[in-house]
Amino acid sequence: MRAARLTAVTAVATAAALTAVTGCTEKSGAADGEHVVTVTATDDACEVSTSEFPAGHVELAVENKGSKVTEVYLLFPDDRVVTERENIGPGTKQRVTAEVKAGEYRIVCKPGMKGKGIRQDVKATGGKAAARDPRLDEAVAAYRQYVQQQADETLPKAEAFAKAVEAGDLEAAKKAYAPSRIGWERTEPVAESFGDIDPKVDVREDGLEDGQDPATDWTGWHRLEKALWQDGKIGDREKELAATLVTDLKDWQNRVGKADITPTSMANGAKELLDEVATGKVTGEEERYSHTDLVDFKANVEGARTSYELLKPVAKENDAALTAELDRQFGALDKLLDQYRPSTSSYEFTSYDKVGKADRKELSDAVNALAEPLSKLAAAVVAKERGDRR
Structure with a gap:
């Protein structure tokens, strides 16, 4: 088990409010394709490249620019885990691939791997399921x-x-x-x-x-x-x-x-x-x-x-x-x-x-x-x- 667990929080109504409350912001434009969401973590912020991406296979391209080890989660609105990645050290990058259906989600960064984390509401759009062998x-x-x-x-x-x-x-x-x-x-x-x-x-x-x-x-x-x-x-x-x-x-x-x-x-x-x-x-x-x-x-x-x-x-x-x-x-x-x-x-x-x-x-x-x-x-x-x- 991890040292600390995520707990449910009330979602804020707008991206502006989310930024003011949590320090989590959205960057304009995806870094390397619409199915890739870049996540830049620091000790007090969690920036994502886009708040919307196509349903199917999404890849979180995570970079930790902070001074603490962090972890990143993709969550359902009720805090069930879609995918996560722990132990992302300062100055390092990792990629996490997940399969998601259309709907509402949250991306969460947890500097120091503690606390509730810095959260960003995101959305997977479109109803097409990911192709599967x-x-x-x-x-x-x-x-x-x-x-x-x-x-x-x-x-x-x-x-x-x-x-x-x-x-x-x-x-x-x-x-x-x-x-x-x-x-x-x-x-x-x-x-x-x-x-x-x-x-x-x-x-x-x-x-x-x-x-x-x-x-x-x-x-x-x-x-x-x-x-x-x-x-x-x-x-x-x-x-x-x-x-x-x-x-x-x-x-x-x-x-x-x-x-x-x-x-x-x-x-x-x-x-x-x-x-x-x-x-x-x-x-x-x-x-x-x-x-x-x-x-x-x-x-x-x-x-x-x-x-x-x-x-x-x-x-x-x-x-x-x-x-x-x-x-x-x-x-x-x-x-x-x-x-x-x-x-x-x-x-x-x-x-x-x-x-x-x-x-x-x-x-x-x-x-x-x-x-x-x-x-x-x-x-x-x-x-x-x-x-x-x-």
Whole structure:
């Protein structure tokens, strides 16, 4: 999960009002084609090249001219995520390809990757759907089955975790904690796309919004993680939170089949999972009490690889060099992770507090080596449909 989450805000009526309130402005004219929207981020502004673009495949050409790492989102009006890109460093550029239907959207920049972000209302016009290779429809259908399967398999594991907490069995709860998170971590971008479920089940204490009280507003896995490992006790509040976690995960299970999934969201979701690894797992911040980060790490990589493998037949035709590099980097990262578990048939990993600085650097380098080519997967998947407009 990310350190901070977006919350819904009231849309302003005009572009002028939006500029005055948020510092987000519109630049005249697209930079390199009507399907490309340039996004220039600074520490206090977010400029977009146009407020309207054709429905279909749109590409956000992002440049961070600020002094802080930023992230950029394309959102539905209700803050559901269409696509996103994190970890855009100062002075760097990235491109994000998404498939959008005609309608209203928002582009959001988040300097420092914190807060509600600087927002710009935009519109996709025209009713023509993006052309799609039939094999990509098959990939989307297969991925839908995968995310539903992960949700279905998570529920009994989460219920076992909750029962241990409710019974006050500290050791049993600790043992059940990490396995209960695997399915979620494999498909986290889909869960995050709903906007409201992730803050309930997977937020860390430092990810709470301003004004939220950890004593009353912090719920989910990591609240219980802290109680189990740092506090070393299970009270009435923890028992209540365990039951709430199961309720929230059932909500996820029931809604995941209705998620908006496209070939580009699958590709971008794979990259998002690597961003999750880079910002939370490699640093040890995600599982700071239990030190089960490598379990999450492996699940994130597995989820990313599933998306990639489903999209690979089309991506390989469009960019064989890219898929060859992705095969190599996925293999290298899997081999490295396997060094931290006793058996490839086991989901047990070395406690992350036992992984030294040099080894963490090696893991980080392997993640970065995979993330760079993975950021190009969405563009490769739709290259023929877009006609390589770039």
